[in-house]
Amino acid sequence: MPRDAVPASPRRLSALRGLAPFLRPYRVRVGLAFALLCIGSATILVVPLAFRDLVDAGFGRGAAPGGGLFGTAGLDGHFIALSGLAVFWALAVAARYYTVSWIGERVTADLRSAVYEQVLGQSPQFFETLQTGEVLSRLTGDTTLIQTVVGSSVSMGLRSLFQFGGGMAMLAVTSPYLFALILGLMTLLAAPIALIGRRVRALSRESQDRIADASALAGEILNAMPTVQAFTQERNEARRFAGRTETGFATAVSRTRVRAAMTALVIAAVMGTIIFVLWIGARQVQAGTLSVGELGAFVLYAALVAGGVGTLAEVWGDVMRAGGAAERLLELLHAEPAIREPLRPEPPAAAERLSIAFDHVVFCYPARPAVRALDDVCLDIAPGERVALVGPSGAGKTSLFQLLLRYYKVSAGSIRIGGRDVRELSLHDLRRDIAIVPQEPVIFSASALENIRYGRGDATDDEVRQAARAAAADEFVARLPEGYGTFLGERGTRLSGGQRQRIAIARAILKNARLLLLDEATSALDAESEILVQQGLDAAMQGRTTLVIAHRLATVQRVDRIVVLDGGRIVETGTPADLRRQGGLYARLAALQLDL
Numbered sequence: 001m002p003r004d005a006v007p008a009s010p011r012r013l014s015a016l017r018g019l020a021p022f023l024r025p026y027r028v029r030v031g032l033a034f035a036l037l038c039i040g041s042a043t044i045l046v047v048p049l050a051f052r053d054l055v056d057a058g059f060g061r062g063a064a065p066g067g068g069l070f071g072t073a074g075l076d077g078h079f080i081a082l083s084g085l086a087v088f089w090a091l092a093v094a095a096r097y098y099t100v101s102w103i104g105e106r107v108t109a110d111l112r113s114a115v116y117e118q119v120l121g122q123s124p125q126f127f128e129t130l131q132t133g134e135v136l137s138r139l140t141g142d143t144t145l146i147q148t149v150v151g152s153s154v155s156m157g158l159r160s161l162f163q164f165g166g167g168m169a170m171l172a173v174t175s176p177y178l179f180a181l182i183l184g185l186m187t188l189l190a191a192p193i194a195l196i197g198r199r200v201r202a203l204s205r206e207s208q209d210r211i212a213d214a215s216a217l218a219g220e221i222l223n224a225m226p227t228v229q230a231f232t233q234e235r236n237e238a239r240r241f242a243g244r245t246e247t248g249f250a251t252a253v254s255r256t257r258v259r260a261a262m263t264a265l266v267i268a269a270v271m272g273t274i275i276f277v278l279w280i281g282a283r284q285v286q287a288g289t290l291s292v293g294e295l296g297a298f299v300l301y302a303a304l305v306a307g308g309v310g311t312l313a314e315v316w317g318d319v320m321r322a323g324g325a326a327e328r329l330l331e332l333l334h335a336e337p338a339i340r341e342p343l344r345p346e347p348p349a350a351a352e353r354l355s356i357a358f359d360h361v362v363f364c365y366p367a368r369p370a371v372r373a374l375d376d377v378c379l380d381i382a383p384g385e386r387v388a389l390v391g392p393s394g395a396g397k398t399s400l401f402q403l404l405l406r407y408y409k410v411s412a413g414s415i416r417i418g419g420r421d422v423r424e425l426s427l428h429d430l431r432r433d434i435a436i437v438p439q440e441p442v443i444f445s446a447s448a449l450e451n452i453r454y455g456r457g458d459a460t461d462d463e464v465r466q467a468a469r470a471a472a473a474d475e476f477v478a479r480l481p482e483g484y485g486t487f488l489g490e491r492g493t494r495l496s497g498g499q500r501q502r503i504a505i506a507r508a509i510l511k512n513a514r515l516l517l518l519d520e521a522t523s524a525l526d527a528e529s530e531i532l533v534q535q536g537l538d539a540a541m542q543g544r545t546t547l548v549i550a551h552r553l554a555t556v557q558r559v560d561r562i563v564v565l566d567g568g569r570i571v572e573t574g575t576p577a578d579l580r581r582q583g584g585l586y587a588r589l590a591a592l593q594l595d596l
């Protein structure tokens with residue numbers, strides 16, 4: 001079901017209350033806005049009275065002495081007073097508009113930042129179930145809805161409510177008979193207009209959904225352009241998009257048709273009522289039971305009431321939609337990260353080199369609780385030792401890295417770094433001690449310099465260059481059009497796979513952490529650059545506890561120990577030479593790869 005089509009429920013509206021903490025810091029401004037709103041509304045309710053006196057004093061029989069709004073002022077006096085009222089009203093409206101919009105923008109900005117910060121603290125498990133596109137749409141679309149409501153709809157609604165309530169009261173005071181007439185006509189016309197209004201709302205939601213469909217399709221396809229072109233699907237994709245746009249057009253047209261009919265009905269109803277009341281009122285004026293000014297004031301109040309009702313209907317729709325938006329945002333805001341920080345974290349170990357210990361570690365991914373990705377893994381790694389993890393695809397090598405970084409909770413057993421259980425360290429301290437080169441390096445849309453500096457924000461330009469040299473990245477970066485200042489494009493699209501990998505290695509070297517994790521760090525490199533990068537990595541591994549995942553066994557011949565994983569279990573450990581002698585899984589893999 002499209003999310004906007006969810007019917008209104010009290011729960012959705014009460015979600016708006018969850019926004020109160022965001023308004024609280026600005027309560028003085030909120031109070032000011034409310035005061036301005038009251039002043040503005042009161043002023044507009046006085047205008048028809050002034051109008052009545054003006055007409056009666058100027059053109060009619062003259063106001064009763066001392067009975068008008070401005071006492072016994074003459075025609076000029078009335079005009080001056082009326083102009084004064086108009087200026088005052090204009091100023092009050094402008095001041096209210098500014099204050100309320102300011103609050104709306106401020107609250108939206110605070111809400112966006114708060115939600116974003118909360119999302120950044122979530123563990124990877126969170127992103128497995130919630131698509132990033134969904135988070136983005138909540139951050140932009142839903143916050144904009146709330147901005148509309150806080151920054152204008154609520155004040156418009158309150159103003160219209162005042163206008164409606166005040167107008168009705170003044171109508172009753174000005175002429176009870178005509179008021180009763182109008183009330184009767186309005187009740188008669190309310191039902192058909194409300195019915196059509198509901199249909200318009202449903203259709204406009206539908207047309208929004210159709211637009212969202214089309215842009216979702218475009219988003220996916222634009223991200224996959226090389227594939228689309230390689231399979232020469234441009235025409236098909238254009239047709240698919242045009243199809244969805246057409247559906248959107250058809251929905252929009254049927255909405256417009258209903259809306260046009262409704263506009264005709266509303267105008268006819270409002271004008272009909274006014275003309276009818278004017279007619280009856282004119283007869284009363286003729287009969288001398290009503291003054292011309294009173295009739296004029298009555299019509300003005302009737303227009304105010306009609307305007308108020310129209311705005312209230314519109315605002316109600318906005319408020320309902322904002323209720324849904326608030327619900328979705330608060331859901332993100334109150335999402336508890338699956339990985340909890342310890343209440344009283346231990347300080348990290350002080351040693352220069354850190355040991356790692358996996359103690360009977362069992363691990364199932366939350367998405368597949370029945371499958372053990374790691375099964376009773378026990379592994380002690382001495383400080384400064386270099387250990388290679390090898391094994392077939394899906395054996396659980398990357399999962400070990402994920403657990404070291406505490407992206408997930410172990411299902412059983414424990415992991416210690418430098419003697420401290422990872423659960424007792426703060427996530428910040430734990431991850432500060434780990435430099436990782438992931439399987440698929442991430443390049444940000446920034447310069448080469450900034451991309452490497454991501455490893456350590458306070459590194460000098462010289463330190464960045466040194467790290468780049470160690471990762472054999474210096475030479476290719478220097479040849480880029482603007483050297484280190486070259487913009488690398490979104491997701492690093494302007495680099496080759498091997499170049500991306502070297503940037504990631506330089507970043508990890510620059511971080512200079514006590515543990516180094518390499519996940520197939522050199523898989524995308526040609527033989528020549530691999531030798532260069534390997535030299536850089538060898539330098540980086542010096543004196544550092546290092547875990548290397550490698551499929552190509554040639555790259556891990558110089559490590560201290562090889563651990564062979566299969567189906568989530570450690571099946572062999574030893575030096576490369578030992579393992580070949582044992583004639584197990586490693587020996588088979590080595591025979592395939594090294595002895596060709």
Ligand SMILES: Nc1ncnc2c1ncn2[C@@H]1O[C@H](COP(=O)(O)OP(=O)(O)OP(=O)(O)O)[C@@H](O)[C@H]1O
Pocket residue numbers: 128365366367368373392393394395396397398399400
């Ligand atoms: N997020 C996840 N949710 C559920 N299962 C997962 C997830 N990530 C990995 N797995 C599963 O866990 C098992 C181990 O995966 P892992 O990535 O650790 O293997 P690997 O040895 O690193 O493989 P490769 O060498 O291909 O990278 C695989 O069967 C995989 O399908």
